[in-house]
Amino acid sequence: MELSARQRKIRDKQQQASAAAKADPATYTTHNPFRTQERNFKSRAPPPDFSRVFDFNDIERNAPDVRKEIVEVELAHDIGQLCSFFGQEDRSRRKAYLVKSVPGLVVIPNPFTPDAQRTLIRECLCTWSRPPNTSNLDTHYKIPTQGIWNLFEREWNGTVSPTDNEYLVGLKAHNPVPNGNGYVDDFTSKPPPPPSSTIPQLPPHQLIRKLRWVTLGYQYHWTTKTYHLEKGQLPMPDLVRDISRAIVTSCEGVGMTVTDTVDAPPHPSAPKTWHYTNPHPEKAPYTPQAGVINYYQMRDSLMAHVDKSEAWMGGALVSISLGNTAIFLMGGKTRDTPPIAMYLRSGDTVVMTGEARDCFHGVPRILEDTCPEYLLTDESDWQIIRDYIRHSRINLNVRQVFP
Numbered sequence: 001m002e003l004s005a006r007q008r009k010i011r012d013k014q015q016q017a018s019a020a021a022k023a024d025p026a027t028y029t030t031h032n033p034f035r036t037q038e039r040n041f042k043s044r045a046p047p048p049d050f051s052r053v054f055d056f057n058d059i060e061r062n063a064p065d066v067r068k069e070i071v072e073v074e075l076a077h078d079i080g081q082l083c084s085f086f087g088q089e090d091r092s093r094r095k096a097y098l099v100k101s102v103p104g105l106v107v108i109p110n111p112f113t114p115d116a117q118r119t120l121i122r123e124c125l126c127t128w129s130r131p132p133n134t135s136n137l138d139t140h141y142k143i144p145t146q147g148i149w150n151l152f153e154r155e156w157n158g159t160v161s162p163t164d165n166e167y168l169v170g171l172k173a174h175n176p177v178p179n180g181n182g183y184v185d186d187f188t189s190k191p192p193p194p195p196s197s198t199i200p201q202l203p204p205h206q207l208i209r210k211l212r213w214v215t216l217g218y219q220y221h222w223t224t225k226t227y228h229l230e231k232g233q234l235p236m237p238d239l240v241r242d243i244s245r246a247i248v249t250s251c252e253g254v255g256m257t258v259t260d261t262v263d264a265p266p267h268p269s270a271p272k273t274w275h276y277t278n279p280h281p282e283k284a285p286y287t288p289q290a291g292v293i294n295y296y297q298m299r300d301s302l303m304a305h306v307d308k309s310e311a312w313m314g315g316a317l318v319s320i321s322l323g324n325t326a327i328f329l330m331g332g333k334t335r336d337t338p339p340i341a342m343y344l345r346s347g348d349t350v351v352m353t354g355e356a357r358d359c360f361h362g363v364p365r366i367l368e369d370t371c372p373e374y375l376l377t378d379e380s381d382w383q384i385i386r387d388y389i390r391h392s393r394i395n396l397n398v399r400q401v402f403p
């Protein structure tokens with residue numbers, strides 16, 4: 001719709017006022033430092049200040065004071081030798097980065113080949129999103145056994161059409177208590193989801209964009225922030241176990257002693273030395289028991305939180321990014337520690353160990369048009385996934401619940 005000159009003037013004025021309000025630090029006073037950064041990165045006008053975002057892909061491009069915070073380390077093993085899924089040895093794959101102010105955090109710049117990433121994306125969408133794994137859609141929809149992606153695929157290739165009964169996924173009759181199923185959507189500024197009587201039945205291509213999360217292994221209960229241990233454990237896909245085990249094993253012994261206290265003082269509560277070691281490497285190699293796949297559309301975010309539901313917090317948490325680039329915030333034990341921000345590009349892998357397991361983190365922003373070219377190819381069996389991932393980010397994260 002064309003705006004009249006007057007409407008344009010009003011819109012411009014409103015945009016200016018809102019930009020001025022955002023730029024005024026006085027409006028931030030009710031916010032803690034974590035929230036201030038979330039606001040910075042969520043802002044569309046004015047655009048975020050990206051100047052201090054850590055970039056582990058090109059260390060020399062970081063601002064000098066950011067550069068001083070980064071420590072490059074060599075991994076104990078080539079990940080590819082620990083697990084063939086990663087492919088041939090590549091020197092760069094033994095590199096990882098630590099941040100002086102965040103003890104326990106290990107960032108491994110994309111160790112995956114394009115093919116390996118495509119396999120993971122395909123599995124996250126087609127296979128691991130299927131029942132009996134739980135997804136946010138289960139609250140309101142009777143998801144078919146073959147899963148919502150399969151239905152979308154059949155709509156795409158014309159084997160199911162709007163006149164077919166199965167085209168619209170049925171709604172659940174009762175109205176379950178809204179269970180915070182907007183785990184990925186930041187509902188801090190939005191009303192809670194409406195009751196199911198107003199939840200629409202949607203064509204598969206729209207419903208697939210509402211998929212926000214799927215749980216693997218122990219099924220997680222978002223409302224109580226506990227695992228449904230009594231329901232037992234659904235299988236953890238072998239591939240997820242193998243790659244996360246290889247990643248954690250490669251981090252064995254990684255750590256640092258912070259000596260550079262003049263230019264970059266460590267966070268006051270940070271210990272001077274930390275190293276990651278699996279407490280029982282021979283008896284029990286790292287075994288992920290629970291996982292979450294987060295599916296982000298371009299305007300989705302994940303608010304500040306700590307993943308602290310595991311009975312044993314000693315195990316590493318492995319988090320793999322796929323698709324468009326995210327801004328990831330990593331703070332301290334309260335929201336009062338100013339977080340660092342980093343780019344997480346497709347394939348980038350974050351391992352949270354030790355102290356980092358207790359730290360607030362979140363994803364305030366997904367950056368448009370940042371999907372790598374190799375995920376946008378037009379082979380016939382990739383096209384449907386390409387059109388999804390072009391406008392999405394997927395995050396696969398796993399943790400060990402018991403030692």
Ligand SMILES: O=C(O)CCC(=O)C(=O)O
Nearest residue numbers: 292294307319363395397
């Ligand atoms: O999407 C991400 O990178 C982080 C996801 C996360 O923190 C979580 O699922 O607990």
Ligand SMILES: [Fe+2]
Nearest residue numbers: 305306307361
């Ligand atoms: Fe998390």
